[in-house]
Amino acid sequence: MKTLKYFIQTAFLLSLILMIFDSCKTSLAIKEKTGSVLWSENCSRCHYSPDPEEYNDAQWDVIAMHMRVRTNLTQEESEKITRFLQDAN
């Protein structure tokens, strides 16, 4: 139980510090972000991200849907990122 307490406290403290840090910068909502920004922010959270040239348009369609379902990305993010990857490959 003690460990849980420490873990939560540390996680909380860390996120608090980061939030304060982050609020110093102007934060943009998804609507105002480009596909390439959303790609760089979201696609390397779990694994290193493949370059757009790694796959063709049809493959990106499959991967985008797979990642949207697996990672619970919003529809808007997923669509913008897919368009970016398909334009840049």
Place this chain on the structure above:
Amino acid sequence: MKTKLILIAFFISGINLLQAQDSTQAQIQSIKDEIAIIKKPVQTHFMLRGFTQFGFDASDENINFNMTSFNPVLLWRHGDRFLIEAELEMEYMSNQFEINLGYANASYIVTKGLVVRAGKFLIPFGTFGERFHPSWVNKFASQPLGFGHDGIAPSGDLGIEVRGGFQLGSSKLNYSLYAVNGPRIKDGTEEPEEAGMLMFKNETENNNNKAIGTRIGILPLSNSSLEIGLSAYYAAPGSSHSPFEGDPLNEDLNYENVTAMLTAVDLSYVKIISPLMGIIDIKGQYSLSNISNAVYYNPEDTSRYTFTNESSAYYVQMAYRPALAENQILKNFEIAGRYSAYTTPVGSLWADNKSQITVGLNYWLSWRTVIKANYQINESSMSGGHGMSTMTGGNGSMFQLHIAAGF
């Protein structure tokens, strides 16, 4: 006469030229048609991919070559809303080959923030199982304590799930809610030393009670670098019949009313830090399992016993890769460290207090191919009688050199 001949020759070659032009045009047209057919957006796409990891483990006692995973993955997308994913898990370790179905499910995107999924899927209890377990994603050659065989939490199960993500101002929220077959409680009839443990691999359901669970993830920062998740999972793992039916001594022992409540907190923070010329990656998960008290039978000394059936497991890890360095070699190196611990109930025959420190040096050959060199120190108090291998616990240290590749 000569001019006439020349004129005729010109005429003939002119016709030839026109014909040649015509046939070139026809050829170009047919190539164009073919390209159009290829480029035509089709409804159905297949993709075969997967990942593998192999290498050797050197402990105080032995050196072993292992193939810890060879997992083909099949993806099939139909239209804009329908996806099927399936994964086979193959493992060849200590001269034993095992094959399992990792997942096989269908997802349907209903609306913006709602996906319905059915079949066998990875359970979003915390994040390790669903997001970080593939060998090319996991920064270490091994899994943290508490995952995998005899782990604290489920990895995959059969059922139905709704999930999705949406925006909340400049933050994001995602959710998942599911009902699955759920675990079975080990009553000690088969493995007395594991009585009271949950068995998540439970293909033949032993009761009508489904397990239900949820995970809520919050990404408070607008750059999505931080995610904190809370998970809960509730199950009634006992069967309505006594496992000792026909045994007059123990027939009264029944696990019908046993309940299990599992909770977890997870955290992930990944960010490029320019002054550090690289990427910092922090991950962690704390899982807690609370199973209601029950009386178990020990056939060794024919005694009955009970204990507070509470287990916990956690891991914290951190990795740094100087990805912004100019040097082409240096930028592919990554250093990583992980601490994990797993405590099983005092008073049970599987009581243990394990901890593990892993340090690693990775070299990334591509975004999904990595050479991992790990040094791991394991400690175990082992007060119960349950034996564990060095892979999952035990005492002593181990060196691992593995290569992991996605394909």
